[in-house]
Amino acid sequence: MSLVQDHIFELEAMKSYPKKLFYSGKLELLKKTKISIVGSRKPSQYSRSLTHQLSSVLSKNDICVVSGGAMGIDAIAHKGASEFNTISVLPCGLNIKYPAINKNLLSDIEKNGLLLSQFEDDFRATPWSFVVRNELVVALGDVLVVAEAELNSGSMRSIEFAMKMDKEIYVFAHRVGESNATNELLKSGKARAIYDIDEFVAKFSKVQNKTLVKVNDFIDFCKTNPTYDEALKKYPNKIFEAELSGEISIENGRVQANL
Incomplete structure (x- = not known):
């Protein structure tokens, strides 16, 4: 575990810049274009498939995927991007791989990607540290993608942070009665729908003189x-x-x- 010494411009959008930020892995990922992806811990098969496709295409076009290392959408986003092109922000010390079910995934990201945390080693996750983690996840990304979320879910805090930071929010189009939080965002005009993954990725890809890699x-x-x-x-x-x-x-x- 080491302290991040360089100033990270994206984090100026947070309510207060982190006093300490620990890392393990490759800091150069912070210099890439980054997209934050969050969502339900128990996503539908539809959301699982689209999240994996999206993160895979982002990664193949040299865009780094940022998420929180949790079960469900977070883990799928990390896996789709591959451990070589993803940043996982933890709600605990870097020496604690939480949740335990994602221990191997987080260890792979630590070896080949980047783990970040605002907490000292041995600090264990608490309800408030998840909120701190969520703010950092949102701040790092150019935009926020909410793959699936229900009203009053933890993802709502990430949505609130994105709004306060004036970050664009994108969601997948869900059927009526599913993913009520993202459907409400679309209804109110606070989010934009991703109807075509390749078109979405093309907005952020900096790859020049090459054909966009498609899934x-x-x-x-x-x-x-x-x-x-x-x-x-x-x-x-x-x-x-x-x-x-x-x-x-x-x-x-x-x-x-x-x-």
């Missing part, structure tokens, strides 16, 4: 209902994580897209 090529292929062997041969590094995230399912030896 939909793989999904489009799966929509043709190929055999498992065909999909494995064409996308050997994608098929397993896509099945795990719920983007695809495999039935009777054939692959089908779930979107």
Whole structure:
């Protein structure tokens, strides 16, 4: 664990600049374009799939994903980006990998990405430290993406922070009766919907003279209902994580897209 010595411009948006900020990992990730992603700890399959797609495309276009290391949307966002291009902000000391279910994920991020915390080693998470963590997550990102959230959920604090910081808020389009908090944000005009992941990423990508790396090529292929062997041969590094995230399912030896 070390102290961050350099001033981080993005954190000036916080109510008060952190007196101490500890890190473990690669500080150079702070210099990248960053998108913060938060949401439910028990997301629907729809939100899980879109979050994984979004974070994957962001990362492949050299955009760093920031989240809070929690179960659900946070963990999916980190995994989609890969541990090499993500920042996880903890509500506890860096030597405590919380929650325990994400211990391996957080350890991988520590080795290859970046862990941040405002708390000394051995400090354990408390209700108020989650709020402190959420403010830092929001401050680091150029914008905030709320993948799924219900009214009165913890994600509402992140939304409040984004509004106070004048950060743009983006959400996925959900059906009526689902993700009521994000639907309310859309209804009130306080958030914008992500209808096309590639178009959203293109707004923030700084990659020049290159074709935007898209995730939909793989999904489009799966929509043709190929055999498992065909999909494995064409996308050997994608098929397993896509099945795990719920983007695809495999039935009777054939692959089908779930979107």
